[in-house]
Amino acid sequence: MLESRNVSKSFYGKTVLNGVTFTLEPGKIYALLGPNGSGKTTWMKLAASLMKPSAGEILYNGESVGVQTRADIAYMSTEPFFYSWMTIADVGKYYADFFDDFDPDRFRTLLSKMELPQNLKVRTLSSGMAAKLKIAATMARKAKIYLLDEPFNGIDLIARDQITESIITSLSPEVTLVLSSHLVEELESIVDTSIFIKDGNIVSICDIEDLRTTEGKSLAEKYREIYFANGGNEK
Amino acid sequence: MKNLLKYEFRKSRSGKLIVFLAAMVFELCFLLGIFLPEAESLWVIGMMGLVLTASFGIFMIGLLSVVNLHSDLNTKQSYMLFMTPNSGYKIIGAKVLENGISLFASGLLFGLLASADLVLMAAREGDLMSMINTVLNNFGMSLGPKQIFWAIAVVLLSWLTTITMAFFSVTLQAAVFNGRRFSALLGIVIFIALNMIVSALIHSLNGLIPDASAYVSSVVWMIVFAAVTAVLYFLSGWITETKLSV
Amino acid sequence: MKFEATAPIYLQVGDAIKKDIVTGRVKPGEKLPSARELAIQYTINPNTAARVYRNLEQEGICATRRGMGTYVVEDSKLIGKVRMEMAQHLVLHFVSNMKELGFSGEEIRDLIKEEK
Numbered sequence: 001m002l003e004s005r006n007v008s009k010s011f012y013g014k015t016v017l018n019g020v021t022f023t024l025e026p027g028k029i030y031a032l033l034g035p036n037g038s039g040k041t042t043w044m045k046l047a048a049s050l051m052k053p054s055a056g057e058i059l060y061n062g063e064s065v066g067v068q069t070r071a072d073i074a075y076m077s078t079e080p081f082f083y084s085w086m087t088i089a090d091v092g093k094y095y096a097d098f099f100d101d102f103d104p105d106r107f108r109t110l111l112s113k114m115e116l117p118q119n120l121k122v123r124t125l126s127s128g129m130a131a132k133l134k135i136a137a138t139m140a141r142k143a144k145i146y147l148l149d150e151p152f153n154g155i156d157l158i159a160r161d162q163i164t165e166s167i168i169t170s171l172s173p174e175v176t177l178v179l180s181s182h183l184v185e186e187l188e189s190i191v192d193t194s195i196f197i198k199d200g201n202i203v204s205i206c207d208i209e210d211l212r213t214t215e216g217k218s219l220a221e222k223y224r225e226i227y228f229a230n231g232g233n234e235k
Numbered sequence: 236m237k238n239l240l241k242y243e244f245r246k247s248r249s250g251k252l253i254v255f256l257a258a259m260v261f262e263l264c265f266l267l268g269i270f271l272p273e274a275e276s277l278w279v280i281g282m283m284g285l286v287l288t289a290s291f292g293i294f295m296i297g298l299l300s301v302v303n304l305h306s307d308l309n310t311k312q313s314y315m316l317f318m319t320p321n322s323g324y325k326i327i328g329a330k331v332l333e334n335g336i337s338l339f340a341s342g343l344l345f346g347l348l349a350s351a352d353l354v355l356m357a358a359r360e361g362d363l364m365s366m367i368n369t370v371l372n373n374f375g376m377s378l379g380p381k382q383i384f385w386a387i388a389v390v391l392l393s394w395l396t397t398i399t400m401a402f403f404s405v406t407l408q409a410a411v412f413n414g415r416r417f418s419a420l421l422g423i424v425i426f427i428a429l430n431m432i433v434s435a436l437i438h439s440l441n442g443l444i445p446d447a448s449a450y451v452s453s454v455v456w457m458i459v460f461a462a463v464t465a466v467l468y469f470l471s472g473w474i475t476e477t478k479l480s481v
Numbered sequence: 482m483k484f485e486a487t488a489p490i491y492l493q494v495g496d497a498i499k500k501d502i503v504t505g506r507v508k509p510g511e512k513l514p515s516a517r518e519l520a521i522q523y524t525i526n527p528n529t530a531a532r533v534y535r536n537l538e539q540e541g542i543c544a545t546r547r548g549m550g551t552y553v554v555e556d557s558k559l560i561g562k563v564r565m566e567m568a569q570h571l572v573l574h575f576v577s578n579m580k581e582l583g584f585s586g587e588e589i590r591d592l593i594k595e596e597k
Contacts, residue, residue, distance in 0.1 A: 185486070212487060220486065221486075
């Protein structure tokens with residue numbers, strides 16, 4: 001269980017997150033949605049303990065996130081970050097060295113599904129291939145919490161399907177996945193609950209099937225309703 | 236820790252390979268010069284090359300290590316280290332340890348080469364060597380393997396202190412000035428200022444140390460440098476662990 | 482399967498399974514995919530997949546045997562029942578749409594007779 005308690009974060013006087021409070025339950029896939037700069041990446045990095053909050057705390061199973069919780073929490077950033085001297089196989093070895101939950105077989109399977117040869121050097125990869133490598137390495141971990149920042153960014157349709165399948169198969173009653181994505185329509189059928197964030201504040205948290213049942217709205221329509229300045233299109 | 240260390244060595248591999256190859260080339264020159272009468276001047280080239288390789292090479296390896304730390308703290312590459320369940324103390328510790336081990340290995344390599352070469356020189360240019368030794372003896376010094384090893388040991392340990400000082404400067408810069416413009420420049424300014432302060436402190440100790448044998452004063456200096464290195468390491472680790480955001 | 486994102490997905494997948502039963506692609510008594518397999522097959526959230534079966538069970542169309550999986554109910558009258566239910570839904574939907582366009586009941590029946 002991941003709990004965000006009144007989390008605030010400011011950089012050089014600018015407030016990026018403002019008292020963000022919510023709880024993520026295991027066994028669910030969450031969407032973290034909002035326009036660029038709304039604070040999604042910052043919240044994920046705080047949960048991954050890559051930075052510390054200015055106020056509040058994030059708790060994983062009751063303990064404050066920190067060095068130890070990184071063993072259970074897998075974060076994937078939007079930007080590439082592997083050492084340029086590594087080959088794809090080296091990336092796998094690195095993850096195997098530092099993460100007990102890394103599954104090399106799963107990594108190899110994902111690589112072959114996305115057609116990434118293991119001997120390629122990271123510095124020669126196109127942006128699309130780098131993006132695929134990033135998600136393959138992250139999903140090959142059998143983590144308890146996955147924080148995926150724009151997992152579909154820059155990836156072709158077929159590979160996106162592979163990633164979606166990987167996300168679906170990773171879910172189990174002890175696992176939580178959080179996805180942030182600008183491709184809201186791609187998330188429609190795979191997400192349980194959506195957290196909408198705007199200017200560092202939580203605007204709404206919705207169960208998506210309930211949204212469809214009670215309001216007849218899709219996730220994309222709800223998104224437009226919340227963020228479109230003039231109130232959204234009437235359908 | 237073992238894994239962190241493994242990757243720190245991997246990161247600095249190419250620079251060290253170049254230094255090692257250069258050392259081998261110059262050692263070959265030296266040996267050729269000693270053993271082949273027609274190639275006399277070669278041993279001078281070899282010896283100067285070895286001195287240059289040792290000093291310049293070790294300097295470059297240290298510099299590359301600091302540049303590496305800068306990337307590891309300031310660029311997206313930082314995720315590689317900080318998404319793993321390793322504390323700031325371990326991360327910096329692995330870097331300091333890697334530098335220490337490398338310097339020790341370098342010291343061993345160049346010390347052995349220098350000692351062997353001096354012995355060969357004495358055999359070949361016996362008169363020259365006894366002349367040098369006489370001159371040195373007048374100043375209460377002598378030139379032998381033992382002296383070389385101690386001298387190298389002190390120099391390398393002081394260099395490790397300097398590197399750790401640079402590490403501290405970089406961690407301070409990364410924690411306080413991350414993302415600002417001229418951050419690398421700020422890091423250098425911090426380093427220069429710190430260097431002046433610590434050097435002043437160390438030199439003030441100079442008067443306190445009794446003028447015992449070169450042996451004893453070497454040991455005392457090594458303890459001083461080791462202590463300063465340890466303090467700088469702990470401070471760097473603390474900053475990385477508690478104050479750094481990547 | 483392409484989903485209508487404004488309508489509950491668990492109902493849409495449930496309808497697809499019902500259709501399979503009616504057309505005979507899936508026979509009464511046959512084993513259905515596990516919830517996880519269903520999720521992958523239709524690219525839906527595993528919790529939604531579980532809800533599909535819970536809903537179909539409530540409607541009496543399938544049953545879960547502990548440790549063995551989910552099976553279509555062994556009921557020869559099931560196909561007929563489901564077929565009629567689905568037909569009624571389609572007819573209702575069709576007629577209300579046609580009435581919106583202003584057609585009377587007679588006109589609707591005439592149009593159907595022309596259609597074959």
